[in-house]
Amino acid sequence: MTNATKPFDALMDITARPRTVFVRGEGSYLWDDGGKRYLDFIQGWAVNCLGHSPPALARALADQAKNLITPSPAYYNDKALVLARALVDKSCFDQVFFANSGAEANEGAIKLARKYGSLHRGGAYEIITFEGAFHGRTLATMSASGKKAFEPLFEPKVSGFRKARLNDLSSVEELIGANTVGVMLEPIQGEAGVWPASDQFLKSLRALTEQHGLLLIFDEIQTGMGRTGKLFHYEHAEIVPDIMTLGKGIGGGAPLAALLATEKASCFEHGDQGGTFNGNALMCAAGLAVLEEVSKPEFLKAAADAGLFLESELQKLSARHGLGEVRGRGLLLALDLKLPIAPAIVAQAFETGLLLNAPQANTLRFMPALNVARAEMLEMIDGLDAILTREGAARRVA
Numbered sequence: 001m002t003n004a005t006k007p008f009d010a011l012m013d014i015t016a017r018p019r020t021v022f023v024r025g026e027g028s029y030l031w032d033d034g035g036k037r038y039l040d041f042i043q044g045w046a047v048n049c050l051g052h053s054p055p056a057l058a059r060a061l062a063d064q065a066k067n068l069i070t071p072s073p074a075y076y077n078d079k080a081l082v083l084a085r086a087l088v089d090k091s092c093f094d095q096v097f098f099a100n101s102g103a104e105a106n107e108g109a110i111k112l113a114r115k116y117g118s119l120h121r122g123g124a125y126e127i128i129t130f131e132g133a134f135h136g137r138t139l140a141t142m143s144a145s146g147k148k149a150f151e152p153l154f155e156p157k158v159s160g161f162r163k164a165r166l167n168d169l170s171s172v173e174e175l176i177g178a179n180t181v182g183v184m185l186e187p188i189q190g191e192a193g194v195w196p197a198s199d200q201f202l203k204s205l206r207a208l209t210e211q212h213g214l215l216l217i218f219d220e221i222q223t224g225m226g227r228t229g230k231l232f233h234y235e236h237a238e239i240v241p242d243i244m245t246l247g248k249g250i251g252g253g254a255p256l257a258a259l260l261a262t263e264k265a266s267c268f269e270h271g272d273q274g275g276t277f278n279g280n281a282l283m284c285a286a287g288l289a290v291l292e293e294v295s296k297p298e299f300l301k302a303a304a305d306a307g308l309f310l311e312s313e314l315q316k317l318s319a320r321h322g323l324g325e326v327r328g329r330g331l332l333l334a335l336d337l338k339l340p341i342a343p344a345i346v347a348q349a350f351e352t353g354l355l356l357n358a359p360q361a362n363t364l365r366f367m368p369a370l371n372v373a374r375a376e377m378l379e380m381i382d383g384l385d386a387i388l389t390r391e392g393a394a395r396r397v398a
Contacts, residue, residue: 025052070280098279102221102247103136117181132192182215194334225249228330229304
């Protein structure tokens with residue numbers, strides 16, 4: 001089937017995509033239907049934490065599909081129970097609700113916080129979020145987000161979200177009022193260009209929320225599951241949030257997400273929350289396979305070491321080309337290009353068989369598999385180096 005006869009128009013046109021069709025993936029590589037190989041440093045936006053089609057995940061899905069896919073959320077299934085227990089045992093939380101996407105998990109976190117406010121804070125419902133934040137694409141999570149492009153869309157938005165500035169504690173304190181129930185943030189703002197909250201800011205934010213009796217909600221959709229060198233990012237700051245959301249990496253490519261809460265914050269009553277596919281046995285089997293691998297101390301150390309190596313190589317690349325800072329932590333990194341050339345770099349990289357992401361016009365973001373090999377990182381650096389060299393030469397001629 002040629003590109004001319006492929007049914008591209010059957011899919012809603014919701015984003016600009018090259019007319020390339022991927023048919024196979026293995027580890028850090030993808031292949032299109034013409035046999036061309038691509039080195040993938042996007043990995044589904046930090047979704048494929050073990051790379052494409054990892055054998056352990058493929059086996060878990062195939063084996064579970066033979067036994068039970070879902071008995072309906074009206075009943076328990078063994079895989080959901082085991083995965084929930086494992087997440088509780090490996091975190092500071094007491095209870096888990098499974099969902100299908102990060103946005104759904106964040107929506108659940110917002111609902112849980114508002115339920116807490118209705119029960120324990122006189123009906124308080126406002127949640128302080130942050131400029132530049134991205135929490136999802138439901139109406140509530142878009143409203144919680146601080147993404148400028150969302151502001152004119154789908155009005156009227158859901159009310160009750162006030163925006164502070166990341167790493168500015170006074171901007172949070174100024175917004176706290178009688179209607180405030182919690183503070184919600186990404187430890188690293190990915191879509192904004194990989195802007196980390198400092199560990200000290202997170203410690204101070206925890207102290208501030210405790211002082212005012214507010215819930216602290218960590219959106220770890222992108223930072224969780226080993227992405228920043230620890231299983232969960234809150235561990236870097238040595239604090240205990242009240243609520244955390246997981247997505248992306250928890251399923252390793254399968255649609256799975258989770259809402260975790262401490263006993264204090266777990267206040268849903270029967271009928272408050274649910275979902276037809278939530279916590280089904282098939283997806284929870286996938287989550288168990290991923291968690292078993294990612295939570296190994298040696299795996300986390302290797303991922304942290306890989307992040308340090310990639311950061312060092314990006315810094316050398318930046319110095320060679322007179323670019324800006326390298327931001328982020330672990331294997332969630334960004335390179336500041338200092339000029340609005342990131343989309344052009346991404347397009348050129350694609351043509352050479354290298355998949356990169358530009359969350360902002362002047363920024364490249366790197367989200368490889370957590371088990372990415374050093375040789376693959378150097379292959380990416382070499383490819384990007386060649387593109388930047390050509391780009392620099394073209395600008396000098398111009």
